[in-house]
Amino acid sequence: MPELPEVEIIKRGLDRLIVGRKIATIEPLVQRSFPGFSAEVESIIVGSAICSVARRGKLLLVGLDSEHSLLIHLRMTGQLVYRQADYNGQMSSSNDSFGGGHPNASLIKDLPDKTTRVIFSFTDDSRLYFNDQRKFGYIKLVRNSDLDDDSFIRKLGPEPLAGDFTWHVLKERLPKKSTRAIKAALLDQCVVAGIGNIYADESLFAAGIHPTRPVVSLSDDEIERLHGAICCCLRQSIADGGSTARNYVDSQGMRGEYLELHAQVFNRSGQVCARCGHPIDKIRVAGRGTHVCSKCQK
DNA sequence: CACTTGACCTGTCCGC
DNA sequence: TGCGGACAGGTCAAGT
CATH class of the missing domain: 1.10.8.50 (Helicase, Ruva Protein; domain 3)
Structure with missing residues (x-):
């Protein structure tokens, strides 16, 4: 159940890992995990580069260079895990040297897995997996000019870690x-x-x-x-x-x-x-x- | 109007 | 071993 700290950590990780990368394909494997997905939405996303990652409350906002943003809510069981193109090859070689119990080993082994709902592939063949066991989370594409009208964002209270939260x-x-x-x-x-x-x-x-x-x-x-x-x-x-x-x-x-x-x-x-x-x-x-x-x- | 409860899902755990 | 049911919790719609 990702709350503010967990979403903030994911935000910082994605900021480092995906900003600047260009999306080559998107595969929504489960319709309800990407409500509103269509050929038009796909055409906006594919070819766009990631230009920013922000957080508002428990919501992630991934900015694209096409005047749109991806709004991602993980709800209870959502995960966003980034993998380089040769990740599985790296894992098998590091397993040889460290064994399965290496303290820095990822908790997630092979991706996609049975909870994977949406897969983003970048032009360098790295990928971002949206996993969500319970399918409560979602990804939406929103025009940047409509962000302030988003019914969820509009109602959110103050950010507790902002300097003006006294x-x-x-x-x-x-x-x-x-x-x-x-x-x-x-x-x-x-x-x-x-x-x-x-x-x-x-x-x-x-x-x-x-x-x-x-x-x-x-x-x-x-x-x-x-x-x-x-x-x-x-x-x-x-x-x-x-x-x-x-x-x-x-x-x-x-x-x-x-x-x-x-x-x-x-x-x-x-x-x-x-x-x-x-x-x-x-x-x-x-x-x-x-x-x-x-x-x-x- | 203010507040509480149930639905949405799926995996895990517990008791029988 | 298998099975049914309770439980986990973020948000919204429906109910009190």
Whole structure:
């Protein structure tokens, strides 16, 4: 479930790997993974060069030199993995020297695999694979002049890692008299862009706030703590290469280590809280599995 | 109007 | 071993 840190890492990887490359072919293997695909869309994409890669919340924007962009949302199980033309040959020779357990080996061996939904081939014969086990993710082609009208982008809240995202901004975005649970508000992309289940749980733990607390009950002090916790968790995860709970890999197929290295509650129900020793509970909030230390979080 | 729930999918895990 | 069902969670539509 790629959230902001994971998408940011993919963005940085693609920035390095595909910018400047020219698309030779596109193969959408599953219609719903590229809604709106047609011969006309194909004719715009083929022959275009990649000129930029950007991120907005959990959405990737791949700029083409043809006044269009590819909008890519990975939803829960989407992956974007780049492979050089001779990748499989390299793998078999490196397996000879390192063996299968080489620590830098990609988690994904052969591509395409059964989850591959769209394949981009570049003129140098390298490829970008869009894999998506559950088919919830999508790629869309949008004219650059229509980007601001995109219904999803238009509603997105502020970028939590931007310099102007202060705790006052977070306070403004949280509806003052709202009775909804603070966790539900954090998952709402209109409030803040990019937070998902993992970083909602981790931020609330770090701030010492119980996920079921109504937004209206939060003090200024708590909102300020929550703001600091959100920024801190997201930055730490980027530094750790993101979170791999099940499917996430970066643009070269590598997993992330945030959950192992720094997560305090997510996927740790039954273990004891590192801060107080109380067992971590798993409850349901906003229809999502939610991990909480009921002693540290009030 | 504000908020919650179900649908969309597929793979994994658990209990029988 | 196999099978049914619960579960995983981002977003939107439908329901309360």
